[in-house]
Amino acid sequence: MRSTTSSQSQPILESHDIPQEAFDWYDEYAHGIIDRREFIKRLSGLAVVGLTVSSLTSVLMPNYALAEQVSFNDPKIKATYTEFDSPLGHGKGRGYLVMPKEMSKPLPVVLVVHENRGLNPYIEDVARRLAMNGFIAFAPDALYPLGGYPGNDDDGRAMQSSLDREKVEQDFIAAARFIKSYPGSSGKLGAVGFCFGGYIVNMLAAVIPDELNAGVPFYGTPAAESLRAQVKGPLLIHFAELDKRVNDTWPQYQQVLQGNQVPYEAVIYPGVNHGFHNDSTARYNEEAAESAWGKTLIFFDTHLI
Structure with missing residues (x-):
């Protein structure tokens, strides 16, 4: 540890x-x-x-210096920031786009969704980790309409809470469609998100079920009750045992998924807290994080390649 x-x-x-x-x-x-x-x-x-x-x-x-597993200038990847249109959201969005430097064929794409504080260095590193494993990764910044992630989580949290929630959700729907059709994409779309990002993955699974080929929410709450019946999956859902706030929402969501025969796997990691995958704070649990990430890569390999 x-x-x-x-x-x-x-x-x-x-x-x-x-x-x-x-x-x-x-x-x-x-x-x-x-x-x-x-x-x-x-x-x-x-x-x-x-x-x-x-x-x-x-x-x-968070101490984001601890969270860099893949250097931003690693020669095996190509990273940049790019804008996308979001007519039903804030008009324009921007995200961190990372892909393998050498691409001999179209690759599956993965949307990476941050927590409730904007596109911080940890989430950018998650995108780089996916690129190192053969995916095109795109991590939008919900704070772009306000100038982008401000460099600290307190201000980022306040900025994100000031935004219109429906427009933010529309921005992520637009981002998912943008990266699914991006040049070099195989047309297969996955999404992984953390906390608020986990909620966004569940929301995408409900509102664009025919476009999302695989969803991986980490400790995220489900979409609105009125939308849950639309989920088709497949989903790989990660929970922290000590995360009562999120875990209390699971039984009802699970009932809907089971009733509709949605393919899913839910994993509860014992003795760990909400945020256990985030390696920039003491909530990080290396064993659980590595296990969850390994399962995530296998899940994407299975459903996107």
């Missing part, structure tokens, strides 16, 4: 050193249930020798 320190004078903390309450409060903070002041106030109640507010926040808050 990765360890982090907030300064030279403070002890190194690992995820098992942090009380579960701190992870739960961070989840509430990250999803707008409590504000930063309340989050820090609660952390202060845990502050004891070796467990200060600053040491806790240093490992709970």
Whole structure:
């Protein structure tokens, strides 16, 4: 498990050193249930020798320098930013487009959907990881209408919450169609998303079921009840055992999928928190993340190639 320190004078903390309450409060903070002041106030109640507010926040808050598994200038990939039309959304969108440098044939494409704070470096790295495995990956930035991801998650979260939700969803529908028909695409479309992005994948599975060939939501809530019956799948759904907020939505969604005989696999990873795949914070669990990512690549290989 990765360890982090907030300064030279403070002890190194690992995820098992942090009380579960701190992870739960961070989840509430990250999803707008409590504000930063309340989050820090609660952390202060845990502050004891070796467990200060600053040491806790240093490992709970993202450090994106830890999340780069594939360099942005790796010679085996080609990465750029490109715009797309979104007439039912914000008019124009922009995303991070990554593909293998050498392409001898059309390749399947995968839409990569960020959390509720814009296109941060972790999500860009996920796109690069997919390109390294033979896919064309496209990661839109929901914050493009406001100038794009601002460089920090707090501002990004506030910016995303200020946008019209329906227009944001339309932007991702437009992005999915844009990359599905992109030059070099085989016409097979997959989507993977995290948290809010997991919701977007579930939403896409419901609103463009005949266009999405494979969906992988990581700890995402389902689409609106009125849309769920439209899902055709296949889906590979990843859950964190300790993520009560999202997991509480699963039984009803599962009932719909089973009733409609939608092909799906749901995996619950034991003892891990919401965000366990994000390798920039202490919520990251290497064993669960590697297992989930390996399953994701096999799933895309099976349904897109």
